[in-house]
Amino acid sequence: MRREWHLNAVLWLLDRAGVEDHDCGPVVGDLLEEYDSGKSSGWLWQQTLALSASVAFKDLRANRLLAARAVLTALVVIVSGMYVRALVTPHLLWAGERTGFWFISGCTLMLAGWLVGVTHRHHRLATLTALVCYAILAKTWVYASHFRHYWTLPGNEMLLLRDIVLTAICICSIFVGALLPPRRSGDGSSAETPRRQRVREGV
Amino acid sequence: MSAHDLSDLELFVLLAVLRAGENAYGVSIAREIARAGKRSVALGTVYAVLDRMEARGLVISTLGEATPARGGRSKRYFKVTRQGLLQVRATRDALSSMWRGIAQLQGGAA
Numbered sequence: 001m002r003r004e005w006h007l008n009a010v011l012w013l014l015d016r017a018g019v020e021d022h023d024c025g026p027v028v029g030d031l032l033e034e035y036d037s038g039k040s041s042g043w044l045w046q047q048t049l050a051l052s053a054s055v056a057f058k059d060l061r062a063n064r065l066l067a068a069r070a071v072l073t074a075l076v077v078i079v080s081g082m083y084v085r086a087l088v089t090p091h092l093l094w095a096g097e098r099t100g101f102w103f104i105s106g107c108t109l110m111l112a113g114w115l116v117g118v119t120h121r122h123h124r125l126a127t128l129t130a131l132v133c134y135a136i137l138a139k140t141w142v143y144a145s146h147f148r149h150y151w152t153l154p155g156n157e158m159l160l161l162r163d164i165v166l167t168a169i170c171i172c173s174i175f176v177g178a179l180l181p182p183r184r185s186g187d188g189s190s191a192e193t194p195r196r197q198r199v200r201e202g203v
Numbered sequence: 204m205s206a207h208d209l210s211d212l213e214l215f216v217l218l219a220v221l222r223a224g225e226n227a228y229g230v231s232i233a234r235e236i237a238r239a240g241k242r243s244v245a246l247g248t249v250y251a252v253l254d255r256m257e258a259r260g261l262v263i264s265t266l267g268e269a270t271p272a273r274g275g276r277s278k279r280y281f282k283v284t285r286q287g288l289l290q291v292r293a294t295r296d297a298l299s300s301m302w303r304g305i306a307q308l309q310g311g312a313a
Contacts, residue, residue, distance in 0.1 A: 011274075024250075025276045025277065026228070026229060026250075026266070026276060026277055026278060026279035027229060027246055027247060027250050028274070028276055029269070029273035029274060029276030029277065029278065030228070030229035030230045030233075030246050030273070030278075031246060032272065032273050032274045032276070033230055033270075033272050033273050034230055034246075036272045037272075046245070047245055047246055047247065050245040050246075050247045050248065051245070051246065051247030052247075053247075054245075054247040054248065054250075054251050055247070058251065
């Protein structure tokens with residue numbers, strides 16, 4: 001039961017990420033065959049993440065302009081989100097104190113991820129990777145430039161760590177947003193599990 | 204090193220394809236590398252290397268049968284081309300030549 005859950009989750013992820021659009025059907029078949037022969041769920045997830053990363057960077061190298069366009073598209077949402085955030089919480093100067101700040105940041109990044117996922121369905125992994133790389137670089141730059149502020153605030157020794165964790169959660173929301181919309185309007189047969197296939201074929 | 208030299212991993216994958224023979228597809232290639240080469244390689248990495256070598260004409264691939272255990276997906280079989288074999292031999296000769304005459308590595312003591 002748990003193995004079936006892991007298998008379904010992996011196939012859902014690969015389908016939503018569009019991995020099989022990149023001639024990866026045989027690799028996914030190999031993964032399923034090995035998992036069916038008794039490999040652990042940890043092995044399956046490790047292989048899936050390695051495969052997704054490999055496909056993402058290969059596609060990113062081949063579609064640099066598209067990736068740049070995706071980041072620009074996301075920036076429109078991110079900048080709009082910054083304005084909304086400033087309107088909602090204008091009275092507080094220090095961002096780290098605000099629950100609303102983090103909530104709006106997370107929602108904005110999720111919306112940006114969703115928009116990139118919808119507008120770049122055939123290169124979803126590559127554009128998503130570009131957006132996440134941009135978000136990590138931008139946030140690193142923000143923290144590096146505001147580093148000293150964290151140490152001047154009294155009684156906030158753990159503030160930097162907490163903000164980095166919250167930022168990581170916000171960046172993860174990009175993935176959530178990007179993987180939410182279905183990749184294609186077909187019957188989703190690429191996400192068929194071996195068990196479902198056996199049932200369908202009456203084996 | 205010229206652009207057509209084989210990397211360590213490419214050599215492992217080519218040798219694994221040769222060892223697996225007619226049944227050389229992703230799973231069997233990764234198993235050969237793990238068994239004979241004592242190295243664990245992700246399936247995605249094996250395919251990435253094979254794709255690169257196919258573009259260079261060192262291997263060719265054909266699609267095989269689809270089975271229920273594979274969720275209806277085909278196997279992709281690989282075969283080393285003549286050019287690939289020449290490259291493996293050239294690499295073996297170069298490595299053998301490098302190994303020869305090193306006094307510290309003779310007699311089994313490290």
